[in-house]
Amino acid sequence: MQVQEEKVIYNRAGQRVVSPDYLLFEAPRTKHFMTGSEAVKEAVKRASVDASVSYPITPQSEAAHLIGELWVEGYVGVYFRGESEFGVMSEVAGCAMAGARTITTTSGPGTLRAFENFPMWAGTRIPVQLVLMARGVNSPLSIQPDNLEVGFLLDTGCMIWYAENAQDLFDMILAGFVVAEQPSVHVPVITVVDGFFVSHTREAIMLPPDDIALPPYNPYKAPMPVIDAEVPPGRFLRDPFVMKSNYISYATHASWQWEVRAAIERSRPFAKHYLRGLTEEFGDPEAELVFVACGTAAAQSKEAVRLLEDEGIKARVIKLKTIRPFPIEELRQAVKGAKYIFVPEFNVVGWLEREVRRYLYGHSDAEIIGSPRVAGGMTMPAEVIVKEVLKLTGKEVKHVL
Amino acid sequence: MTRRRVNIRMPALGGQGAVTAAHIIATAADYEGYYAVSNPFFGAEKRMAPAESYARIGIEPIFDRGEVVYPDVIMVFHPQVITMGKSYTMPFYSGIKRKGLIIINTEEDLLTDADKERLEQLEVKVFNFPATKFAIEIAGTELSTNMAMIGALFGAIGGVGIEAIEEGIKSRFLKKFVASGGTASLDSALERKFKKKLELIEKNLNTAKAAYELAQKWAQEQGLEPFLPPPPKKVAV
Numbered sequence: 020m021q022v023q024e025e026k027v028i029y030n031r032a033g034q035r036v037v038s039p040d041y042l043l044f045e046a047p048r049t050k051h052f053m054t055g056s057e058a059v060k061e062a063v064k065r066a067s068v069d070a071s072v073s074y075p076i077t078p079q080s081e082a083a084h085l086i087g088e089l090w091v092e093g094y095v096g097v098y099f100r101g102e103s104e105f106g107v108m109s110e111v112a113g114c115a116m117a118g119a120r121t122i123t124t125t126s127g128p129g130t131l132r133a134f135e136n137f138p139m140w141a142g143t144r145i146p147v148q149l150v151l152m153a154r155g156v157n158s159p160l161s162i163q164p165d166n167l168e169v170g171f172l173l174d175t176g177c178m179i180w181y182a183e184n185a186q187d188l189f190d191m192i193l194a195g196f197v198v199a200e201q202p203s204v205h206v207p208v209i210t211v212v213d214g215f216f217v218s219h220t221r222e223a224i225m226l227p228p229d230d231i232a233l234p235p236y237n238p239y240k241a242p243m244p245v246i247d248a249e250v251p252p253g254r255f256l257r258d259p260f261v262m263k264s265n266y267i268s269y270a271t272h273a274s275w276q277w278e279v280r281a282a283i284e285r286s287r288p289f290a291k292h293y294l295r296g297l298t299e300e301f302g303d304p305e306a307e308l309v310f311v312a313c314g315t316a317a318a319q320s321k322e323a324v325r326l327l328e329d330e331g332i333k334a335r336v337i338k339l340k341t342i343r344p345f346p347i348e349e350l351r352q353a354v355k356g357a358k359y360i361f362v363p364e365f366n367v368v369g370w371l372e373r374e375v376r377r378y379l380y381g382h383s384d385a386e387i388i389g390s391p392r393v394a395g396g397m398t399m400p401a402e403v404i405v406k407e408v409l410k411l412t413g414k415e416v417k418h419v420l
Numbered sequence: 421m422t423r424r425r426v427n428i429r430m431p432a433l434g435g436q437g438a439v440t441a442a443h444i445i446a447t448a449a450d451y452e453g454y455y456a457v458s459n460p461f462f463g464a465e466k467r468m469a470p471a472e473s474y475a476r477i478g479i480e481p482i483f484d485r486g487e488v489v490y491p492d493v494i495m496v497f498h499p500q501v502i503t504m505g506k507s508y509t510m511p512f513y514s515g516i517k518r519k520g521l522i523i524i525n526t527e528e529d530l531l532t533d534a535d536k537e538r539l540e541q542l543e544v545k546v547f548n549f550p551a552t553k554f555a556i557e558i559a560g561t562e563l564s565t566n567m568a569m570i571g572a573l574f575g576a577i578g579g580v581g582i583e584a585i586e587e588g589i590k591s592r593f594l595k596k597f598v599a600s601g602g603t604a605s606l607d608s609a610l611e612r613k614f615k616k617k618l619e620l621i622e623k624n625l626n627t628a629k630a631a632y633e634l635a636q637k638w639a640q641e642q643g644l645e646p647f648l649p650p651p652p653k654k655v656a657v
Contacts, residue, residue, distance in 0.1 A: 052450050052591070164486075183483075216485040220459035221443050223450055318483035398486030 030067045032094045034232040039197040043190060043293060046227035053224060055217035058185040059124065059150055060085035061226055062192035067235040069096040069119035072110045074103060076129040078154045078162035080218040083124050104129040108136035108149075115145035118238030120196060122147070126214050127154035127161075130168045140207040141176025141279045144243055146199035146236075147207045149177075150192065153314075153365075154214040155395055163396020164215045166314065169342070170370030176279040177207040178286055179343040180294070181313035185224045187340070188212050194293035196233060204286040205242050206279060211342075213365060215396075216315040283344050290341055297346035298353060302335030307358035308408065309385070311350065311375050313339045315399070316363045322401035323408070330405070332414065342371075347378045357385040359412055363404055367394045421519050425478035426577060426647045429488040430569075431507045432497030435467040437566035440592060441495075442473035444570055448588030449477040452580045453651030457482045461508075470506040477579075479652050490515045492647065493577065495569050496524040497551075503530060513539065520544045521644070523572050523635075525551040525565065545642055547576060547635065558630055559623040571628035575635025578646030585628050593621050 028036040037046070042065060053061070059082040063071070071090070073083035090098035097114065101107035107123055114121045125133065130151060140147055155161025156168050172179060180195060182188040191210045199208040212218060291297055301317075302324040310320035317338040327334045337353045339346055354360060360383070362372040372389035379387065391407045393399045408414075428445065432438030439460040446458035460473040474488040487508070494513055500506045502524070509515065513522060513535070520542065524530060527550040531539070539546060549572050555564035567589070574580045594617065 052447050213485075215459065215461065220457055220485060221446055222457045222482075223455070315485050318485055321483040398489060400486075400489045401484060402490055 028234075030232050030235055031096060032067075032092075032232070034065070034067070034230050036067070036234050037231045039193070039233060039293065042227055042231060042233060043193055046231060048225035048227050051224050051226050052221060053185065054081070054219055054221050055152075055185045055188055055212055056081040056085060056219070058189045058224055059192065060089060061224075061229070062189045063122060064089055064094050064229055065227065065232045066122070066193055066196055067120060067232045068094070068122055069236065070111070070114035070121045071095055071098050072101050072107045072114070072123055073098075074101045074107045074129070076104055076125070076132075078126050078214065079129070080124065080126065080152050080214065082150060082152070082218065086122070086124075104132040105136065108133035108140075111147050112136060112140055112143065112145055115140075115147040116143060118236070118241075120200075120236035121145075122150065122192075124150040124152065126152045127156055127165075127168060130172070131156060134171070137172060137175040137177055137207070137209075142275065144205045144241075144279070144282070145207060146196070146205050148192065148195050148199065149207065149209045150188070151209050151211045152214040152218045153211055161395050164213045164315070165365055165394050165396065166211070166213060167366040167368060167370075167394070169211055170366060170368055172209060173343060173370065173374075176276070176283070177209045177343065178283055178290075178341070180208060180210045180290075180341050181339065182210060182212045182217065183314055183317050183338060184217060185220070185222055188217060189224060189226065191294065191340075193233060194290070196236070197293055198286050198289040200236055200240075201286070201289050202240050202242050204282050204289065206282045206286070211314065213315040216318075287344050290344065294340050296349070297339070297341045297344070298349040299338040299340060300335060300353065301338065303333040304335060305356070306333035306335040307356060308332065308334040308361070308412070309354055309357040309359065310334065310336045310361050310363060311339065311354070311371070312336060312363050313342065313371065314365070316365055319399045319401055319404060320361075320363055323404035326401050326405045327408065330409070334408075339371075342374070345374060345378060350375070350378060351382045354379065354383050354385060357383065359408075360385045360387045361404075361408060362387065362389050363399060364389070364392050365394065365399065367392065421645070423492065423648055424480060425476060425482070426492045427484075427488045427490065428475045428477070428493045428495065428573070429491040430473045430475070430495045430497060431501045431509075431512055432471055432473070433467070433500060433506060434469045434471040436471075436497045437563070438471060438473045438497050441566040441570050442475045444585075444588040444592050445475040445573065446477070447591050448570075448574070448584040449475070449580050451587040452584040454478060454579070454648065455480060455482050457485070459485065461487050470501070470508060472508050477648065479649055490517055492517050492520050493573065494520070494522045495573060496522065496526075497565065497569060499524075499526045499530055511535065513544070516542060516544055518542050518544075521547065521576060521647075523547045523549055523569065523576065525549060525569060527553060545644060547572065547638055549631070549635065551631065554631060555627055559627045561623075564624055564627040567624040567627040568631040571631030572635040575632035576639045576644060577648070578639070579648045579651070582629055582632060585632065586625055589621060589624055589628065593617060593624075
C-alpha cells in the first residue's frame with residue numbers, strides 16, 4: 020500500500036501555500052467590510068507577491084501605500100518608489116523579467132504617462148499585473164471616475180479584465196496571477212475597476228483566511244528564459260530586430276505581435292475556470308431588453324433592471340468580466356432573443372459599444388444602442404438608465420422619479 | 421411607506437468628517453444585518469470647501485454606486501451648505517424623494533418659505549438639530565459633530581440600534597493591528613495612545629447615543645415610521 024504524504028510548503032511570509040482552486044473556491048470565507056483599495060491589499064497579501072513599485076501621483080488610491088504596508092509586514096519581497104509613473108511601469112517590468120511576481124496600480128493621467136511600457140510588457144511576455152483604477156484623462160483636468168483610458172489599453176497586448184466591485188477585484192487579482200503565469204499564456208494582466216466607485220467605496224466582502232496563499236511564481240516555467248541579454252526577451256531590448264532594416268526583421272516583429280494576441284486567446288479556458296465564466300448574467304433570462312456592460316455600468320444596469328421590473332418591463336444584464344480576451348461566443352449566445360441591446364458606459368467615446376458592435380455584426384438582429392453614456396466623474400443613476408430605455412423603446416413612463 | 425432601500429446624501433464641509441460618518445453608518449447598518457455601502461465623493465478638496473459622502477442601506481444586495489442623486493435622507497453637516505450654497509447640488513435638497521427626511525446641523529431655521537412649501541408638497545420632514553453645539557456640550561469638542569449626526573440619523577429613521585452604532589464607531593477607530601510576518605508588540609507608547617483612543621471612542625459614543633435618543637423622541641412626536649423593514653437574516657457563507 021502506498022501512503023501519500025502531502026508536504027506542507029510555506030511561502031516567504033510564513034503562509035501555507037495552497038492550490039489556486041483551494042484559495043479561490045474551497046477555503047472557508049468570512050465577511051469583512053472594506054474599501055476596494057483595501058480589497059487590493061487583502062488580495063496581494065494572499066498572492067505570494069515578490070515585488071511592487073509605486074509612485075504617489077494624483078489621482079491615486081490607497082492601494083499602492085497599502086501594498087507598502089504589506090512589505091513592512093513581510094508579505095511582499097521588494098517594494099520601492101519609482102521616480103515617475105513611467106519609471107514605475109519600467110521598473111516592474113525589470114522585476115518581472117528577473118523572475119518576480121510583480122504588481123502595481125495606477126489611474127488616469129498616470130496610465131497615460133506610463134503608456135509606452137504596456138505594449139513593451141506584452142512584447143516581453145511578462146506576467147506582471149496592473150490594478151487599474153480608472154479615472155479621468157486630461158484635458159480638461161479631472162480626477163474623477165471615467166474609463167476612457169481602458170479604450171486606449173485594449174490593443175496593447177495585455178489581458179484586460181474588468182471587476183464590478185471589491186469582491187470581484189479581490190478574486191480577479193488572485194486569478195489574474197494564476198492565468199497570466201500559465202506557460203501557454205504568459206502575458207500581462209490589467210485588472211480594471213472604476214476609480215472612486217470601487218476604490219473608495221466601502222462594502223461587504225468575503226475573504227478566505229490570511230494564513231494561506233498562492234503558490235509562489237516559478238519563473239522556470241516561463242515560456243521564455245528569465246532575463247538574458249542574448250536571447251529573447253532581453254535580446255529584443257538590447258538589439259531590436261527593426262534596427263536592422265530588412266524583411267525578416269519586419270516579419271519577426273509582426274509575427275511576435277500575433278503571438279502575443281494568440282497568447283491572450285489561449286488564456287480563455289484558464290480565465291473561464293478561475294473567473295467562473297467570462298460573463299455573468301442578471302435578471303430575466305427571457306427578457307428582450309438587454310444591457311451589455313462592465314464594471315460600475317453593469318452595477319447600475321442591475322439596479323435599472325430592478326426599477327424596470329417595477330414598471331412591468333423585463334430586462335437583463337450581461338456583465339463582461341473580460342474585455343481581452345473578449346467573450347465573443349458567450350456574448351453571441353447570451354443575446355439570442357434580444358431585441359434591444361443597451362451599452363451604458365462611463366466614457367464619451369463608447370469603446371465598449373464599438374466592441375459589442377464588432378463582435379455581434381452578422382450575429383444578432385437586435386438594435387444596439389450606445390446609451391446612456393456619462394463621463395468626467397458623472398454618476399449614472401439607475402433612474403436615468405430607465406428613463407433613457409423607456410424613451411428609446413417608446414414605452415410609457417409610469418412611475419420613474 | 422415601505423422602502424427596499426434608504427439612500428443618504430451628506431453635504432458637508434471638508435474636515436467635518438462626513439466621509440468617516442458615511443463609513444460608520446454603513447458599517448453599523450451592515451452589523452445590524454442590512455446590506456450597506458458607503459462612498460465619498462471629492463475632488464482636490466480642502467477644509468471648509470464642499471465635500472460630500474453617501475451611504476446606502478437596504479434589504480437586498482446593493483449594486484448602486486456613486487453620488488446619490490435621488491436621496492431619501494439628506495444630512496446637512498454645516499449651515500453654510502445652505503446659507504452659502506456650499507453644496508454639489510442646488511438647492512441642497514434637489515432630487516429628494518417623497519416622504520424623505522432632512523437633518524440640518526443648525527441652531528436656527530435656515531429654510532425660506534419657498535423651500536418649506538416645496539418640501540411640504542413632497543411630505544419631507546425637516547429636523548433642525550444643533551449637532552455641533554451638542555458635540556461641544558457632550559464630547560467637549562466640535563470634532564464629534566459627525567457622531568451627533570450619525571446618532572440623529574438612526575434615531576430618526578430607526579432600524580439600526582445603539583449596539584450597531586457602537587460597533588461601527590469602534591471598527592473605524594480601533595482598526596486591528598495585524599502582527600504577522602515577524603513580531604510586533606504594542607510598546608508602552610502605543611499603549612498610551614491606545615488609552616487616549618479609548619477615551620475618544622467613549623466620548624464619541626456618548627455623543628452619538630444622546631443624539632440618537634433625542635432624534636428618536638423627535639421622530640415619535642412627528643409620527644415617523646421606521647424607514648426600512650427589519651434587517652433580513654443574512655445567510656452566513
